Amino acid sequence: DQHIDDSVFTTHESEVRSYCRSWPTVFNRASGSWLTDSGGRKYLDFFAGAGSLNYGHNNPILKAELIDYLADDGITHGLDMATVAKGRFIETFTSRILEPRGLDYKIQFPGPTGANSVETALKLARKVTGRESIISFTNAFHGMTLGALSVTGNSMKRAGAGIPLVHATPMPFDNYFGGVMEDFAWFERVLDDSGSGLNRPAAVIVETVQGEGGVNVARVEWLQALEELCRRRDILLIVDDVQMGCGRTGEFFSFEAAGITPDIVTLSKSISGYGLPLALTLFKPELDVWAPGEHNGTFRGNNPAFVTATKTLDTYWADNTLTAEVHRKGEHIHEVFTGLTERHDGLSTRGRGMVRGLAFAETTAAGKVCAAAFGAGLLAETSGPSDEVVKLLPPLTISDDDLTHGLDILVRSVEEVVA
Ligand code: PMP
Numbered sequence: 001d002q003h004i005d006d007s008v009f010t011t012h013e014s015e016v017r018s019y020c021r022s023w024p025t026v027f028n029r030a031s032g033s034w035l036t037d038s039g040g041r042k043y044l045d046f047f048a049g050a051g052s053l054n055y056g057h058n059n060p061i062l063k064a065e066l067i068d069y070l071a072d073d074g075i076t077h078g079l080d081m082a083t084v085a086k087g088r089f090i091e092t093f094t095s096r097i098l099e100p101r102g103l104d105y106k107i108q109f110p111g112p113t114g115a116n117s118v119e120t121a122l123k124l125a126r127k128v129t130g131r132e133s134i135i136s137f138t139n140a141f142h143g144m145t146l147g148a149l150s151v152t153g154n155s156m157k158r159a160g161a162g163i164p165l166v167h168a169t170p171m172p173f174d175n176y177f178g179g180v181m182e183d184f185a186w187f188e189r190v191l192d193d194s195g196s197g198l199n200r201p202a203a204v205i206v207e208t209v210q211g212e213g214g215v216n217v218a219r220v221e222w223l224q225a226l227e228e229l230c231r232r233r234d235i236l237l238i239v240d241d242v243q244m245g246c247g248r249t250g251e252f253f254s255f256e257a258a259g260i261t262p263d264i265v266t267l268s269k270s271i272s273g274y275g276l277p278l279a280l281t282l283f284k285p286e287l288d289v290w291a292p293g294e295h296n297g298t299f300r301g302n303n304p305a306f307v308t309a310t311k312t313l314d315t316y317w318a319d320n321t322l323t324a325e326v327h328r329k330g331e332h333i334h335e336v337f338t339g340l341t342e343r344h345d346g347l348s349t350r351g352r353g354m355v356r357g358l359a360f361a362e363t364t365a366a367g368k369v370c371a372a373a374f375g376a377g378l379l380a381e382t383s384g385p386s387d388e389v390v391k392l393l394p395p396l397t398i399s400d401d402d403l404t405h406g407l408d409i410l411v412r413s414v415e416e417v418v419a
Helices: 007-012 060-071 084-101 114-129 146-150 155-159 185-192 220-232 303-316 321-343 365-375 400-418
Strands: 027-031 034-037 042-045 106-108 134-137 168-171 203-206 236-240 264-267 280-283 347-352 355-360 381-383 389-392
Touching: 042 400, 060 303, 084 106, 084 303, 114 134, 114 146, 114 203, 114 236, 114 264, 114 280, 203 220, 220 236, 321 347, 321 355, 321 400, 355 365, 365 381, 365 389, 365 400, 389 400
Parallel strands: 134 168, 134 203, 203 236, 236 264
Antiparallel strands: 027 034, 034 042, 106 280, 264 280, 347 355, 355 389, 381 389
């Protein structure tokens, strides 16, 4: 019997639940770009676990690898013990991802989620520099734990903390004021102004494309100027690639296109490839100042996730095919969105690779579009400070037919709402 009464959730689960409110059904199975609910209804998934399912649900290549591993009594839980699965992942990540890009990072497994990686990055930056404040950006999203929330620029999410958060100073993200701020001279003046009360920060934390913040794309020049500022003022640069990493913008790391080299990188979401919890914190070797055991915990290395992660890298990151596909499909989404912006006032399009946003001047419209899309069998979520942007994150491996089908539903939903 696949039926679960909705009252199980509404009566016993905390009011904090959110996605089940956007999509009021009970899901049961998933395959590729599709989810099926307990009533057998199918939904095309353009949300993909908020970017955790870049290779689709139950990807058959990864599933086979996982089944073999479990059938052979592979270790599921291994704390941070040395295991073959972990060793293979480290080797493969280094040879397939880091070395070809000329990147030299130590790898830490900070815990299962993106917020764990952000916490680790902030803690490490403070320990390395002996400084406490962190520069973050307007509309940034870095996670829900106290440290990650303190660098998150969303007042609704911050209200969840109940008390003021400390040690983070928000700065305007690229284009925040609608115009271009060519360099960070203004920021350096603030740093040098003893009256500003701004202590020299330990680090800057930035997303190259703000996902939750509304698909705000930082320009290459802006990111380069930010890196240059960090180098000149001896501030560590953290790129939070939890949502935009693992190929979402085309290249494996979202910062590659800007040619910058962060000191610390956070990764999670799609790194396991299979939707299993896994996170990485990468940092330059000279930043490895941890004493053994100074930052550990129970779920630091998920062995089944290492197995699927390794297979993912071998399958999808042995060459540039996926990157080219992401740019091609992303361009297709952009063209469809551009068509909508040309036909209707008050719409604009933004994004890079296969993260694309359709922004509405009328702020309730995006939510209505997502609700109409759900009714027609498509999952898409809103983002942005007023939930004014429909954000698309389809699996990178989605077929052209499914992509076209989902975009058709979305176009019809937009036309229904703006008509
Ligand atoms: N950083 C970014 C950029 C994110 O998008 C998210 C999740 N949306 C996080 C951190 C937090 O990750 P998690 O939800 O796995 O804790």
